[in-house]
Amino acid sequence: MIRKKENVRGVTLIVLVITIVVLLILAGVTIAALSGDNGILTRAKEAKEKTQQSQKEEEKTLSNMENNLGIYNFKNINTADTNPTEVVPENSTIIEADANNGIVIKDKNNNEWVWVEVPKTTVFSGLTIDTTGTLTEQNYIDIKNKLITYATTYREGKSGQGCDWTDEWYNGCGMTSDEYTTAYQKMLKSVYTYGGFWIGRYEAGIEGTTTETTNARTDSSARITIGTSPKAISQKDAIPYNWVYCSEAQALAKEMTPNSNYTSSLMFGIQWDLVCKYLEVKGKLATANINSDSSAWGNYSNVGRTISSNKAKQTTNNGSTWTTITGTKPASSVLLTAGASEETNKMNIYDFAGNEWEWTLEKTSDSSIPCASRGGVYSDTGSLIPASYRYGNYTTSAYYSIGLRPVLYVN
Numbered sequence: 001m002i003r004k005k006e007n008v009r010g011v012t013l014i015v016l017v018i019t020i021v022v023l024l025i026l027a028g029v030t031i032a033a034l035s036g037d038n039g040i041l042t043r044a045k046e047a048k049e050k051t052q053q054s055q056k057e058e059e060k061t062l063s064n065m066e067n068n069l070g071i072y073n074f075k076n077i078n079t080a081d082t083n084p085t086e087v088v089p090e091n092s093t094i095i096e097a098d099a100n101n102g103i104v105i106k107d108k109n110n111n112e113w114v115w116v117e118v119p120k121t122t123v124f125s126g127l128t129i130d131t132t133g134t135l136t137e138q139n140y141i142d143i144k145n146k147l148i149t150y151a152t153t154y155r156e157g158k159s160g161q162g163c164d165w166t167d168e169w170y171n172g173c174g175m176t177s178d179e180y181t182t183a184y185q186k187m188l189k190s191v192y193t194y195g196g197f198w199i200g201r202y203e204a205g206i207e208g209t210t211t212e213t214t215n216a217r218t219d220s221s222a223r224i225t226i227g228t229s230p231k232a233i234s235q236k237d238a239i240p241y242n243w244v245y246c247s248e249a250q251a252l253a254k255e256m257t258p259n260s261n262y263t264s265s266l267m268f269g270i271q272w273d274l275v276c277k278y279l280e281v282k283g284k285l286a287t288a289n290i291n292s293d294s295s296a297w298g299n300y301s302n303v304g305r306t307i308s309s310n311k312a313k314q315t316t317n318n319g320s321t322w323t324t325i326t327g328t329k330p331a332s333s334v335l336l337t338a339g340a341s342e343e344t345n346k347m348n349i350y351d352f353a354g355n356e357w358e359w360t361l362e363k364t365s366d367s368s369i370p371c372a373s374r375g376g377v378y379s380d381t382g383s384l385i386p387a388s389y390r391y392g393n394y395t396t397s398a399y400y401s402i403g404l405r406p407v408l409y410v411n
Contacts, residue, residue: 076100081119082195087410089258102282102348104201107258111234113198113408114348116271116278120195123150131193135185143188144270151273153280157374157390159291165390167268168363170370172395174250174266180361186263187271190409198408199267199275202338202350203358204252205238207231209337210311213322217243220398224248232256232404236339237311239322240356240403245396246371249359249404256406264408269362271407272374275352276388283347290353295382297346298354302381305329305341312340318400333379335400353387354378356403364392377401 072085076099079085084103095104095112103115124146129139144167148155157163169180191197207230208215215230220243222229232241232252241252250266257264267275279285289296295303307325314325315335322337329336339350346352354376362372369392376385379401385391393402 073097074099074103078119081121082115082117084115084194084196084198087190087194087198089262089408092258096348100282102346104348105198109233109256109258111256111258112201112236113234114201115196116199116275117196117282118147118150118191118274118278119281120192123147124192129192131189135189140185140188143192147188147191147270147274151270151277153287154273154276154291154388157291157388158386159288159388161390163365163390165269165362165364165372167270167361170363170367172245172247172370173361173363174247174254175361183263183265183361184268186411187268187407187409191274194410197271197274199271199349200234200256200406200408201348202234202236202238202405203356204232204241204249204256204404204406205235205338206241207233207238209239210235210237213239213313215239216319216322217241218320219243224252226251226255232406234338234406236350237309237313238338239313240335240338242319242356242400242403243398244359244402244404245398246359246373246393247395248398250361253404253406257408261411262408263411264406266359266361266404267374267407269360269372269374272360272362273388275349279346279349279352279387285346289386291386291388293383294353294376294386297344298376298382298387299329299334299336299341299344299351299378300354300376300382300385301333301379302331302383304331305336305343307336307340308342309337309340311337313337314340335378352405354382357385357391357401358403358405364390366392369394369397371395371397373402 072088072094074085074097088105089107091108092105095106096102104112106112127142127146155164167184169177206215216239224244253264253266276290280287280290299305306328312325313322315322336355344351352375355378357373357377358375360372360374363370364372371393373391373393375387376382
């Protein structure tokens with residue numbers, strides 16, 4: 001029997017084409033849904049970013065709440081050695097909480113301070129003083145001697161300089177003899193009690209100069225009057241406060257205190273030495289980088305510096321004019337604004353070597369030039385004027401090359 005052939009139907013070319021077109025359309029719709037400004041992937045990315053931003057804002061809010069409540073959670077702190085938590089001024093904000101990087105706070109006046117550790121178990125070994133009562137004269141002498149022993153490497157200034165100057169009152173330092181003694185004793189007691197002190201993160205700048213140059217000082221003719229002259233500030237990008245007598249620098253530093261529970265002033269000589277020691281111990285700087293040649297980390301005429309701040313300014317004519325600077329500062333005499341280069345940052349303290357000399361409250365060994373300044377200067381080399389360098393001046397000296405830096409401690 002002969003069978004009839006069945007009709008076998010296959011996929012025609014037209015159907016295949018239609019299927020492919022439909023699949024392409026579906027793929028296009030899917031891709032459009034996933035990508036594009038309103039796509040799923042874009043929206044997912046935006047959602048992730050918003051979540052991360054919300055987390056940051058929540059953390060910031062929590063941090064601010066803790067700050068307002070006086071709760072400061074610092075990291076890598078051994079409270080047996082040093083305890084900045086107890087000496088943070090009211091209404092301050094934490095900028096950097098890790099002691100291994102250099103603790104930084106911003107006070108209510110927007111001035112920034114770095115905690116300089118003076119490890120109690122090392123420095124004051126064998127010394128026991130009850131700080132809840134009135135200290136005796138011998139107590140202060142004992143504390144001072146311990147600090148001098150600890151920082152002895154930097155007591156002569158530059159290595160081989162031989163300038164073992166004293167923290168001693170002299171007429172022209174900006175304080176009476178009684179005020180000097182009181183401030184010095186408060187400083188000693190505070191360092192012993194808390195294992196450190198606050199230092200201005202930046203060389204003191206002139207109020208109003210972080211954004212413009214109108215208040216910049218161009219010569220020594222205009223004297224400083226507290227309440228009339230611009231205030232001194234410890235803020236990034238400020239033009240250094242120069243052309244000031246040592247006594248005027250002390251008055252400016254004193255005005256920077258955030259409240260009456262604290263004393264702000266120029267550094268005593270021993271405090272400068274302690275900062276040098278802190279940079280050696282915590283900042284891992286070799287002693288030679290501090291008291292022999294600070295070219296590696298200071299602004300000097302023999303080195304170039306990479307400019308990191310987008311608001312940095314410079315002067316090449318000793319402060320007569322200030323202009324914007326970007327890129328690299330050449331190996332020449334260029335004075336920079338505060339924190340212009342990250343290369344000058346050690347433990348969050350900027351420009352401690354180079355840029356400007358800074359007035360201190362120690363007395364030189366030459367009574368004709370009793371005012372001491374410390375550190376390097378932009379117009380010289382890092383090997384000639386390293387960070388520990390000591391320099392003497394008249395009580396009425398005011399130069400483009402000498403500024404100031406405040407310290408802060410509990411009354």
